[in-house]
Amino acid sequence: MSTCTLELPGRAPIRFELDPALTVLDSAAKAGWELPHSCRRGNCESCRVQVLDGEMSPPAQNGTALLCTSRARGDIRLAVDRAEPVSTTTRKTVQARLYRLRMAAPDVAVVDLRFPAGVKVPFKAGQYLQVLLDGAEPRSFSMSNAPKSSDSVQLQVRVMPGSLFGERVLPSLKPGDPVTVELPLGDFYLREGPAPVIMVAGGTGFAPMQSILEDALARQKDRSFTLYWGARKADGLYALEQVKKWQQKFAHFRFVGVLSDDDSDHGMRRGLVHEAVLVDHAELAHHQVYVCGAPVLVSAARQAFTAQRDLPPGQFYADSFATVGSGSVLPSSA
Numbered sequence: 381m382s383t384c385t386l387e388l389p390g391r392a393p394i395r396f397e398l399d400p401a402l403t404v405l406d407s408a409a410k411a412g413w414e415l416p417h418s419c420r421r422g423n424c425e426s427c428r429v430q431v432l433d434g435e436m437s438p439p440a441q442n443g444t445a446l447l448c449t450s451r452a453r454g455d456i457r458l459a460v461d462r463a464e465p466v467s468t469t470t471r472k473t474v475q476a477r478l479y480r481l482r483m484a485a486p487d488v489a490v491v492d493l494r495f496p497a498g499v500k501v502p503f504k505a506g507q508y509l510q511v512l513l514d515g516a517e518p519r520s521f522s523m524s525n526a527p528k529s530s531d532s533v534q535l536q537v538r539v540m541p542g543s544l545f546g547e548r549v550l551p552s553l554k555p556g557d558p559v560t561v562e563l564p565l566g567d568f569y570l571r572e573g574p575a576p577v578i579m580v581a582g583g584t585g586f587a588p589m590q591s592i593l594e595d596a597l598a599r600q601k602d603r604s605f606t607l608y609w610g611a612r613k614a615d616g617l618y619a620l621e622q623v624k625k626w627q628q629k630f631a632h633f634r635f636v637g638v639l640s641d642d643d644s645d646h647g648m649r650r651g652l653v654h655e656a657v658l659v660d661h662a663e664l665a666h667h668q669v670y671v672c673g674a675p676v677l678v679s680a681a682r683q684a685f686t687a688q689r690d691l692p693p694g695q696f697y698a699d700s701f702a703t704v705g706s707g708s709v710l711p712s713s714a
């Protein structure tokens with residue numbers, strides 16, 4: 381049996397046995413270790429690590445490999461930012477039903493799904509689900525509700541021209557129609573501890589932040605939470621009423637809205653959302669930073685915060701909203 385050794389910053393190495401039938405990410409989970417990941421399909425780059433020794437299949441590129449799609453060919457040694465004991469939540473596939481669908485902005489749909497009577501699926505605030513579609517790749521969406529009752533979920537879906545789920549499937553759904561989902565997935569959730577929290581959301585990257593804030597603000601009053609939310613235009617900040625309620629209720633919550641492509645005066649900052657964080661913080665060495673949105677935002681934020689503001693890489697948590705693409709074909713019956 382081959383082994384994998386994980387080298388972690390400031391910690392003793394972790395060693396576990398590899399299951400040759402599984403990807404390195406799944407082998408680690410089987411051995412009880414959760415490694416940074418997100419889409420699980422090789423799209424989002426969240427699980428890319430440095431391969432220090434050993435051979436991977438497919439072979440490492442520039443000394444790096446994606447854990448969610450790679451297997452090991454013999455013993456391997458990897459450099460990873462963090463490894464945490466695996467979460468105990470069990471993933472389930474559920475036939476949910478559409479409860480309500482409304483547009484929060486011209487291109488953002490808020491989708492409420494209910495699970496069948498008696499079915500509960502616990503999840504951690506910030507995690508995501510996959511919508512399973514006949515004849516097409518699953519689509520990933522973060523839960524935007526706090527996981528209070530575990531019998532329903534809310535999603536915030538960006539509706540892009542030509543998109544399969546957003547533009548073709550969603551508008552055809554009526555209340556009561558079935559929507560098959562698999563959940564929970566992902567390692568994007570709030571870590572405990574006193575460290576001040578900075579959240580950076582781009583567009584519908586607000587969804588998991590809403591879940592986390594609704595879950596944590598009332599419980600974690602000794603900790604500061606700052607949400608930076610960026611969009612191109614003002615209507616892209618589609619849940620400002622909710623944000624205002626948090627501002628009024630919680631003194632330890634701060635909000636900074638950032639518009640990249642809007643010259644009117646909405647009381648928001650101008651520019652790129654992660655750059656607003658750089659302007660406000662000379663260093664981030666003792667913060668936890670949570671970033672969600674387009675892959676370009678996640679990689680720019682990771683690079684800038686770790687290289688220019690001393691954020692330890694293990695304290696950067698992200699879900700990169702990688703797009704599946706419009707090439708998939710859905711049968712007309714779906």
Ligand SMILES: Cc1cc2nc3c(=O)[nH]c(=O)nc-3n(C[C@H](O)[C@H](O)[C@H](O)COP(=O)(O)OP(=O)(O)OC[C@H]3O[C@@H](n4cnc5c(N)ncnc54)[C@H](O)[C@@H]3O)c2cc1C
Nearest residue numbers: 520521522537538540543544545546584701703704705706
């Ligand atoms: C872990 C994770 C969590 C996610 N959570 C969310 C979420 O909460 N809300 C959300 O809206 N998206 C989220 N996404 C992104 C979403 O899964 C993809 O954008 C997905 O492809 C959308 O499916 P679709 O069928 O609507 O569009 P597709 O048919 O897959 O896409 C068609 C085309 O539309 C464009 N497009 C579609 N969606 C987007 C987008 N969000 N941004 C930019 N261009 C886009 C692309 O050009 C794409 O080629 C998440 C992705 C991941 C990996």
